[in-house]
Amino acid sequence: MTEGRVLDEHGFVKEGEHVLIVLPAYNTILPLRIKAIKNKEAEWWNYGPVPYTFSGYNEGEIKARSATSGFKFKDRTGRLTGEQAGDMFYHKKAEKLIHAYIDIRPHLFRIYREIPTGVKQVVYLDAVTFTTDVGDATADFGYTTGVVEQFFLPNFHIDWYVANWTNMDLKTNVMIKYAEYEVEIPRDAETIFSLMMRKVPAHWYTLPVTSKHSTIDRMFTEIYGFAEGRYGIPFYRSYEREKAISEIPEILKGVAI
Amino acid sequence: MSEIITFYGETDGSSTTGTFSLNSDALVNAVSYIRPDKGMRVKIWASLMAGAAVTVFVEQTDDITADSPTYKKVGAFHLASEGQLHIDERHPVELFSRDGKQAFRLTWSQSAAAKSYVMIKVEFEYPAE
Numbered sequence: 001m002t003e004g005r006v007l008d009e010h011g012f013v014k015e016g017e018h019v020l021i022v023l024p025a026y027n028t029i030l031p032l033r034i035k036a037i038k039n040k041e042a043e044w045w046n047y048g049p050v051p052y053t054f055s056g057y058n059e060g061e062i063k064a065r066s067a068t069s070g071f072k073f074k075d076r077t078g079r080l081t082g083e084q085a086g087d088m089f090y091h092k093k094a095e096k097l098i099h100a101y102i103d104i105r106p107h108l109f110r111i112y113r114e115i116p117t118g119v120k121q122v123v124y125l126d127a128v129t130f131t132t133d134v135g136d137a138t139a140d141f142g143y144t145t146g147v148v149e150q151f152f153l154p155n156f157h158i159d160w161y162v163a164n165w166t167n168m169d170l171k172t173n174v175m176i177k178y179a180e181y182e183v184e185i186p187r188d189a190e191t192i193f194s195l196m197m198r199k200v201p202a203h204w205y206t207l208p209v210t211s212k213h214s215t216i217d218r219m220f221t222e223i224y225g226f227a228e229g230r231y232g233i234p235f236y237r238s239y240e241r242e243k244a245i246s247e248i249p250e251i252l253k254g255v256a257i
Numbered sequence: 258m259s260e261i262i263t264f265y266g267e268t269d270g271s272s273t274t275g276t277f278s279l280n281s282d283a284l285v286n287a288v289s290y291i292r293p294d295k296g297m298r299v300k301i302w303a304s305l306m307a308g309a310a311v312t313v314f315v316e317q318t319d320d321i322t323a324d325s326p327t328y329k330k331v332g333a334f335h336l337a338s339e340g341q342l343h344i345d346e347r348h349p350v351e352l353f354s355r356d357g358k359q360a361f362r363l364t365w366s367q368s369a370a371a372k373s374y375v376m377i378k379v380e381f382e383y384p385a386e
Contacts, residue, residue, distance in 0.1 A: 057285065105260070107259065108297075110294070140295070146258035147258065167290065167291065167360070168283075168288055168291065169285035169286050170284065
């Protein structure tokens, strides 16, 4: 029921509600309050074919028994420049957060991600890292299917892989349902602790990051303005309220939003 | 979340038996069999048959990677005389890919070779969805 109170009918966080980004590698959370949705009731981005081209195929045609290399959702409007031209979800604005549901049709694919680019985060029991090699057992985990929920935080790229294990060369279409949020970091320590203890409802989202990375470090320090070595709010235990209330104001000193 | 793809095939008009070449708007090229991903459940929901009398068989193999895959019949649709038959399946032909090597195809059998046409709706579903 919490989600029903926090999320709207499209699956987006309502204005005034909170999203808690959980970062397992850092054992921290990034609490964000939604101030506004910039594209309210205009949530569709009709993207088109998967932005990847196999040799000898048209863009978006996924070769049978094959996986793409890593790709980003390049800008198709021709209006984005720099790094955003090659990755429409990339940004460096602390006050922005993009929440997307990415639907790659047909639903016959295994979808893998590198977060950030070049880093395969899913490592089973710290021993086996997934691959995207069709036919190999190491590609039997580390993927999702169907519609993928993804938050796009600032300062790092995400690479996508689409693997087609069928024997059919398949044409694709990508429909993106997204919300462009204006966000702020709540400053009240009591509120943050209550969010963390689930006493205040919020949309929890685990960014599947299990190893630290310099671009994510810099997201906290250079974009959000946390002090060096501070990568979000520590995941306090339920009996650490006093500690949390005393530490959180110091942790948030200097944050940009 | 499943996906339903409509496939179309036709007899060659000159052979009394054969294997359909199946095509779809979702496919780049036609295929002579369909090999789902490991763990996928496949349901053949409905069919439209038209043209000359024909029996269409659904055949499944346990190992499409074999040099000469062995197929067994697991379903059939029958158009008794020239015309059109629309079958809404209450109980679809269900197939399951256990290890990724399973595949299925459609074949035809006619008493006299003639053009017949078939359309099937196939639902593909990953088990956890």
